[in-house]
Amino acid sequence: MSRQLTAERQLGTRRKVEAGLHRRHRRERLFQASGMLATGVGILFLCVFFYTLVGNGASAFVQTKVRLDVEFSREALAPDGELDLDYADFDAPVREALHELFPEATGRSERRELNRMLSIAAGYQVRELLLENPALLGETRELWVPAAANIDMLHKGSIERTLDPALRPVSDQQIAWTDALLEQGRLATRFNTALFSNGDSREPEIAGIKGALMGSFYMLVVTVLLAFPIGVAAAVYLEEFAPKSRWADLIEVNINNLAAVPSIVFGLLGLAVFINWMALPRSAPLVGGLVLSLLTLPVIIIASRAAIKAVPPSIRQAALGLGASRMQVVFHHVLPLALPGMLTGTIIGMSRALGETAPLLMIGMVAFIVDVPGGFTDPATALPVQIFLWADSPERAFAERTSAAIIVLLGFLLVMNLAAVIIRKRMERKW
């Protein structure tokens, strides 16, 4: 009887499980499909983002240039017989070369329009060449000089030719000249070295990100020098030495909260403490680095504590059991094992610092600075702030430069995060 009952129940279990299987499978498929949908949407957004970014910014890496046969004429450059590098009219030889190509443009306003097709950087180029080689005076050389930003935009197709002439920044005449130059093979795009070798400028074709890059570099140097040792020391103390008390809990909660404080608050703190109270210079990478240190410290401390916690307690016990002091345990065993995690945390903190804009606005790093900073106290701006500044500029040509700067910034972030991954993979030890 009982045996029969058991057999019946076993059969019942089998039937019920089999009957329910179909529903379970359907649910599982549904769940997997929704997960894939979510991932797909994420990837789609990422693709759209990169597509528009590269679509907008790629053209900024090249610059439209005009090939001119420039005569470094003595009459134009050194009317008194002597070349004055400060006051000579370096634009004149370039303009002259362009005028020769279009002799029909004789009127004053026509000439002015023609002149406006070239960047003021063309004159700088002439000056640079003469500075390098004074023997050029009187010679004629073929030069590729940068076109003005509007011609650059026209050539790249960013300015609609069909637009009402009153609404577009280039005249019909300039369009005709551009086409003529193109036809003669005198107009082409070349790699935009200015973007990487110049500081900021009001003229888009001269504006570059070198100043911002150097500013960011100096800031990160200050940040890593301050935040890494302080963060690691704090994490080691809190994790290995501090007695577990209410104070330790309070500190832990506060560190976690600090990591979530809006970054602009750190900017205000930096303004109040470093600039107003400690009288450090405004717009300086030093102050920016200090502020970013405060900002990244909680991140580094949290990551370092997690890395220290991940060191197996058996290693500590082994060392303690042999008679190692607590400091020896930390320095001989815990730190070497926790270092990859700490470095990863630091690099991620650094990449956050590199992308930070808001706190820098508060300490004056949003200023328009043309010179490339040469030190920690020189006025400087940072890459994300430069992006912010260019995005605010009305010139059409700054739009593509904004995107280009974003691409460069993302490139650096990618490299840093990649470094974090590589360090973690290479230094990881098994136990």
Add this chain to the structure above:
Amino acid sequence: MRMAGMSEFEAKDDVPAAEAAPAVETRGAHRRHTRAPERLTSLTHETVGEIRCENPFVIAENVDVYYGTNHAIRNVSLEIGKEEVIALIGPSGCGKSTFLRCLNRMNDSIESARVTGRITLDGQDIYSKDLDPVALRARVGMVFQKANPFPKSIYDNVAYGPRIHGLAADRAELDDIVHTSLERAGLLQEVKDRLDEPGTGLSGGQQQRLCIARTIAVNPEVILMDEPCSALDPIATARIEDLIDELSQDYAIVIVTHSMQQAARVSGRVAYFHLGHLVEVDDTDRIFTNPQHKLTEDYITGRIG
């Protein structure tokens, strides 16, 4: 910590008089090897058998351990001789590992742990303020349940203790210490050609012998072993047991084990712990053939545990 520098008499003041009085009797030498008139079945604060030994080296008196409010060890007194192997046995959670960790102050690293009573090593109070745990642990080595070699080379594992204590004057002397220690741990033949390979790459039994080599490289006076074979196969276990046998000529060895056979094979005396009490201590053959306490008998015959 209440216990530091406290004398035996002060410690006793905390014990109710009714319990303190018979303690003297129990620990009297005349009770040695006498059979209790009636089989004890209850858990009292008294240890039956013989807690004393000839030529005592480590002496624990009225040791109590608390983890926060949890009273883990209750009034344990035990003497450990200079050249003996004593096995601590008992069911899980009975406090044998806790007691072991008192002997080299590893409980210090647990913040809520509090130890009262008095433990002396060669006459020196190990919980005295004058004694640095670092110095104590150089004299009282420890081998853990799970082999825990450092993620360093085999050589560096063994050399670590001598290095931090400055035991070797030069490289040659350090080489000598490493080789001797590995040889005494019976590992030298297997690893002598790959001393620079990571210690974590060895097999489980080899790792545990590496840990023993690492411990004896410091020349400790006492070696504490916390279930050293619990993660090893019978062959590796047999090797470690042989090793314990050899080492017992030079070191006092305290071993915690869950294996009755192991206790019977390696130890000269056995201490049975139950719920934080030290129930019975006696010579190994007496414990296993003629236990005096009902709880001991139940445990060794497999009725509890």
